[in-house]
Amino acid sequence: MTIKEKERKIEELKLKINELKLMESNEKIDFTDQIKELDTKIKDMEKRIVNEMTPWDRVLVSREQKRPSSLEYINEIFDDFIEFHGDRYFGDDKAIVGGLASINGMNVTVVGEQKGTDTKDNIYRNFGMPTPEGYRKALRLMQQAEKFNRPIVTFVDTPGAFCGVAAEERGQGEAIAKNLMEMAGLKVPVLTFITGEGGSGGALALAVSNKIYMLENSIYGVLSPEGFASILWKDGTKAQEAADVMKITANDLLSLKVIDGIIEEPVGGAHKDFIKVAGRIKEVILRELKELQLQSQEELLDHRYARFRAFGEFE
Amino acid sequence: MQIGELFKKNLKYIELSAKAGEDREERVDSELPSIPDNLFIKCPSCGEKLYTEEVIENLNSCNYCDHNFRIGNVNRLMIIADEDSFEEMDKNMTSVNTLDYPGYLEKIQGYQKSSGITEAIVTGTCTIDGVKVVIGVMDSNFMMGSMGSVVGEKVTRAIEKATQEKLPLIIFTASGGARMQEGIISLMQMAKTSSAIKRFSDAGGLYISVITDPTTGGVTASFAMLGDIIVGEKGALIGFAGKRVIEQTIKQKLPEGFQTVEFLQEHGFIDTIVARKDMKKLLSRILILHQEVEDDN
Numbered sequence: 001m002t003i004k005e006k007e008r009k010i011e012e013l014k015l016k017i018n019e020l021k022l023m024e025s026n027e028k029i030d031f032t033d034q035i036k037e038l039d040t041k042i043k044d045m046e047k048r049i050v051n052e053m054t055p056w057d058r059v060l061v062s063r064e065q066k067r068p069s070s071l072e073y074i075n076e077i078f079d080d081f082i083e084f085h086g087d088r089y090f091g092d093d094k095a096i097v098g099g100l101a102s103i104n105g106m107n108v109t110v111v112g113e114q115k116g117t118d119t120k121d122n123i124y125r126n127f128g129m130p131t132p133e134g135y136r137k138a139l140r141l142m143q144q145a146e147k148f149n150r151p152i153v154t155f156v157d158t159p160g161a162f163c164g165v166a167a168e169e170r171g172q173g174e175a176i177a178k179n180l181m182e183m184a185g186l187k188v189p190v191l192t193f194i195t196g197e198g199g200s201g202g203a204l205a206l207a208v209s210n211k212i213y214m215l216e217n218s219i220y221g222v223l224s225p226e227g228f229a230s231i232l233w234k235d236g237t238k239a240q241e242a243a244d245v246m247k248i249t250a251n252d253l254l255s256l257k258v259i260d261g262i263i264e265e266p267v268g269g270a271h272k273d274f275i276k277v278a279g280r281i282k283e284v285i286l287r288e289l290k291e292l293q294l295q296s297q298e299e300l301l302d303h304r305y306a307r308f309r310a311f312g313e314f315e
Numbered sequence: 316m317q318i319g320e321l322f323k324k325n326l327k328y329i330e331l332s333a334k335a336g337e338d339r340e341e342r343v344d345s346e347l348p349s350i351p352d353n354l355f356i357k358c359p360s361c362g363e364k365l366y367t368e369e370v371i372e373n374l375n376s377c378n379y380c381d382h383n384f385r386i387g388n389v390n391r392l393m394i395i396a397d398e399d400s401f402e403e404m405d406k407n408m409t410s411v412n413t414l415d416y417p418g419y420l421e422k423i424q425g426y427q428k429s430s431g432i433t434e435a436i437v438t439g440t441c442t443i444d445g446v447k448v449v450i451g452v453m454d455s456n457f458m459m460g461s462m463g464s465v466v467g468e469k470v471t472r473a474i475e476k477a478t479q480e481k482l483p484l485i486i487f488t489a490s491g492g493a494r495m496q497e498g499i500i501s502l503m504q505m506a507k508t509s510s511a512i513k514r515f516s517d518a519g520g521l522y523i524s525v526i527t528d529p530t531t532g533g534v535t536a537s538f539a540m541l542g543d544i545i546v547g548e549k550g551a552l553i554g555f556a557g558k559r560v561i562e563q564t565i566k567q568k569l570p571e572g573f574q575t576v577e578f579l580q581e582h583g584f585i586d587t588i589v590a591r592k593d594m595k596k597l598l599s600r601i602l603i604l605h606q607e608v609e610d611d612n
Contacts, residue, residue, distance in 0.1 A: 161536075163556035163564050168574060169582050173535035173555035180509035181541055185517065200493075201505060201536045201555075208506045222493050222502045222533075227560075232495050246498050247414050256413075258499055308510050309471070311503035312464030313413045 003057045006049050007268050013042050046267045053217075055243040055252075059225060061217040062196045063159075066271040068278070070112030070155040071097055073195060076278040077285065078103050078110065086137060090170065093134030095126045095158070096206075098141040100150075104286060109145035111138045111206060112155030115196065128197075129162040132175035135205050139179050142186060151189040151289050154206040159224060161202030176205040183208035184308070189292035189300060193281055194218045194259070195270070210304050211288050212258070214250040215277065216265040220258065221248035257310070358382050360550065374591045381549050381590040385528055387430070388437045388452040391487055395595050396441035396450070403439040405472060410434070410465050416496040422458070430456040434465045435490065438473040440482070444599035446606070449477040451486040455529065459491035462534055466494075467504025470538060474511040474522075483521040483602055488539040492532015505537035512541045521605050523598065526553045526576055526585065540584070544601060547576025547588040 017038050020031040061067070074081050078101035085092040098111035113130060116122030130138075138154075145152045161172055183190065190209040198207070198220030214220060223231070225243040230236035247253070250262045263280050266273040295303065355364050360382035370377065374394055375384040386394075392401050409427075412419045427433055435457040441450050451473045453460045462470075470486065477484040493501035512522060524542025529552035536555055539545075547553065554574035562569060572578055579585050589597050 161555070163560045165561065165565060165569070165573070168554055168556065168561070171540070171579075171582065171584050173553075174540040174584055176536040176555070177505075177509060177538070177540040180506050180537055181513045181516075184506070184510035184513040200502060201533055204502055204506060205536075208510065220499065222495060222498050228495055245414070245416060248499070253499060256499065258503065305510055305514070308503060308506040311500055311507055312468045313411045313500070314408050314465045314468055315411055 003049060003053065003060070003268075006045060010042055010045050010049075013038050013045075017042075049267055054240075055219075055246070055249050056225070056240045058217045058249050059219055059239075059243050061269040062219045064269055064271060065118075066269075067115075067196050068270055068274045069117055070114050070157055070195065072117075072274065073155060073193075073278055073281060074101065074110050074112060076275065077282045078108070081110065084141060087133045087140060089133070089136060091131075091133045093126075093131050093137060094124055095128050095130040095162070096134035096138050098138060103282070103289075106289065107148075107150050108289070109141055109150050109152050110155075111141055111152065113158040113203075113206065115157055126162060128158045129160060130158065130202060130205075131162050131164075131167050132170045132172050135161075135175040135179050138206055139182055142183065142190075146186050146188050149188060151191065151293065152186065152209075153285060154190070154192045154209065156192060156194040156198050156203045156206050156220075157196035157218075158199050158202045159197050160199035160227075161205070176201045179205040180208050184304060185301065186304075187297040187301065189289060189295070190304070191285060191288050191292070193263070193284075194220050195281075197224075199224055208304065208308065210292055210300060210307070211260045213261045213263055213281075213284055214253065214259050215263050215270055216250055217269050218250060219248040220250075220253055221246050376591045381592075383528060383548055383550055383591050385455055385489070387456050388432065388454040388487075391452045391454075391527075392437070392441070392450075394591065395443060395452075395485075395487075395598065397443060397445065401439055401441040401450075403437060404476065405438060405469050407433060408465050408469060410463055410497070412496075413464065413500050414496070414498045416498075419496045422496070426457050430454070432457055434469070435460045435462070436466050436469050438469045440476075443485075443595065443602060446483070446599065446602040448483045448485050448602065449473050449480075450484075453487060453489040453527075453534075455489040455491070458494065460489045460534075461491050461494035461501075462504050463494035463497040463501050464504065466490075467501075467507050470504075470508045471511045474508065474515050477520055477522075478511075478515045478518050481518075481520070483523065483605065484515065485523045485525060485598060486538060486542075487525045487527050488530040488534050489527045490530055490532070490534035490539075492534060501533065505533050508538045509541060512538055516541075516543070521602075523601060525594070525598075527551050529553075531555065531557060544586050545584065546594075546597065547580065547585045548594065549576070549588055549590045551576045553579055553585075 017035055020035050024031050081101040083099040097114045101110045113128050114125050115128035116125040142152050192207045192209040192212045194214040196218050200223050225239035226236045229238040229242040253259045270277040358377040361380035363379045375386050410423050436451055436453045438451040522542050523544045525546045527548045530539050531554050553576050576585050576588050
C-alpha cells in the first residue's frame with residue numbers, strides 16, 4: 001500500500017467511526033467497544049505510516065501540491081512582513097520572495113523560495129525554480145540585513161535552479177557562486193529551514209547558514225532523484241531506487257551533520273496541520289536567534305566557516 | 316628547448332604523485348585522449364586535416380583554428396609552470412566511500428589506473444615566469460573532473476595556503492560538476508571552497524580562474540566563477556546546466572556556440588579569452604601587473 005492508499009484507508013476508518021457515533025445517538029445502541037477498536041486501528045496505521053515511510057515516500061510528500069509554501073509560513077510566523085522586489089539589475093524573480101519582518105519584537109530579513117499553490121500560481125512562480133535574478137535579489141536583501149544588523153531567516157523549497165537559455169545567458173552559475181561566497185561572509189546570524197525540496201545548488205545558494213533545520217518530510221540532495229538516476233544509470237525512471245541510495249532524508253542528513261535539527265510533521269505531511277508546523281518553526285527561530293545573537297561577529301563567521309570546512313572524508 | 320621536446324615520453328619534467336609516478340610512461344599516453352593513434356586527425360572545429368605530431372607540438376591545438384584538444388594536468392603544467400618549479404601538495408589524497416555507494420571505490424581505482432592520477436585535480440605551487448603562485452589544475456580524464464570530497468579539500472587547502480603565504484592563486488577548471496556518488500557531501504564542497512575564497516579575497520589575495528573545456532555544474536556554480544579575473548581558454552565549454560537538460564526543458568535545439576567562453580564573454584561573464592599558446596604569457600602579464608611597485612626611497 002502506498003502512503004496515499006494508507007491515508008485513504010485511515011479516512012475511511014474515521015468515516016466509519018462517525019457513522020457508528022451517529023447510529024449510537026440515533027438508535028441508542030452502544031458501539032463503544034467497536035469505536036475503541038477502530039481508534040486503535042487508526043493509531044496503529046498512523047504509526048506504521050511514519051515508520052514505514054521510504055525515502056521516495058518523503059520525496060512525494062515534499063513535492064505535494066498542498067504542501068505549505070514559504071509565503072504561507074512567513075505570513076503565519078512573522079508579525080509584520082513587507083515584501084521587497086527586484087535585484088536592481090534586471091528584474092524580479094517570482095520564484096524567490098523576501099523582505100522585512102519582525103518576530104516577537106525582533107527585526108529580521110526573510111528570504112524564501114516560493115512554489116505556486118495551484119497550477120496557475122505555479123506557472124507564475126516558475127515552479128519554484130529561481131533564475132539568476134532571484135539569487136541576486138536574495139543576496140541584495142541579505143546584504144541589506146547585514147548593513148542594518150538584522151538576523152536572516154531563509155526558507156528553502158526548490159526543485160533546483162532554473163535550467164534554461166536565459167538563465168545561462170544571465171549567469172546562473174555566477175549568481176549561485178556569488179551567493180555561496182557572500183553568505184560565508186555575512187556578519188549577522190543566518191538561519192535556514194528546508195521546508196520542501198532542497199534541490200542542489202539552487203537550494204544551497206540560500207543555505208550557507210549558521211544553523212539549518214529540515215521539516216521531517218523535506219529532502220535535500222546533490223540533485224533530484226530523477227536527475228541522479230539519469231546521470232548515473234542513464235535511466236530517469238529509476239528515481240525511486242536513487243532516492244534509496246542518495247541519503248536525502250532529514251534523518252540521513254542529520255547523521256551526516258548537514259543539518260542541525262528536524263522539525264516534526266503531522267502524519268501525512270505538514271499540510272495536515274499547517275498551524276502546528278508553523279508554530280514549531282517559530283519556536284526554533286526564537287530559540288536559535290536568541291542563542292546566535294549572543295555570539296560576536298567573529299564567532300558567527302568562524303562558526304559558519306568551520307561548519308562547512310568540516311565536510312568531506314578522504315585518506 | 317623546443318616546445319615539441321616537452322612531449323617526448325622520456326622527458327623527466329614533473330613528478331606527479333607516487334602512484335602516478337610508477338607508470339608515468341602510460342600516463343603521458345593517456346594524456347591525449349582526444350587524439351587517436353593515427354597519423355592524421357581531423358579538427359572537430361574547422362575540419363582541417365591535421366598531422367598528429369604537429370598537433371602535439373602545437374600544445375594539442377589545431378594549427379589552423381587554435382581549437383584546443385583536451386589535455387590532462389601533466390601537459391597543462393608543462394605549458395604553464397616554469398621548468399622544475401612545480402611542487403605538489405596533498406599528492407596521495409584519495410576518496411573514501413562516505414555514502415557507501417555501491418562500486419564507488421572500484422570505480423575510483425579504475426580511473427586511477429586508466430588516467431594515472433589519484434584524483435580529478437592536482438594542486439601545488441610553481442613559478443610562472445619567475446612569479447610564485449599556488450596553482451590547481453583539474454583533469455577531466457578522471458571521472459569527468461567531478462568534485463567530491465578530495466577535489467573540494469585540495470582546492471580549499473590550496474586557497475588556504477595562498478591566503479597564509481600571500482600568494483596569487485590560479486585554478487584551471489575542467490569538470491562535469493559535483494560528484495554524484497558522494498551525494499550531498501559533494502554539494503557541500505561548493506560551499507566549502509566558496510567560503511575559503513571569501514576569506515582569501517577579504518585578505519586581498521589575487522585569484523585568477525581559468526576556464527578550460529569543459530566546466531559545468533557545481534564547479535561553475537562555485538570557484539570557477541569567483542575569480543577576480545576570469546580567463547577563458549578559446550572554445551571551452553562553460554555552463555551551469557547540461558545541454559541535454561536545457562534542451563529537455565525548452566524542447567528546442569540549442570543554438571551553435573551556446574555555453575562557450577565566447578558566448579559567456581558576450582554576456583559579460585568572462586574577462587578575456589586566449590589561445591592555449593598564449594595562456595602562459597597572459598597569466599604572467601597579469602601576475603606582473605599585480606606586483607607591488609618597490610619603493611625606491
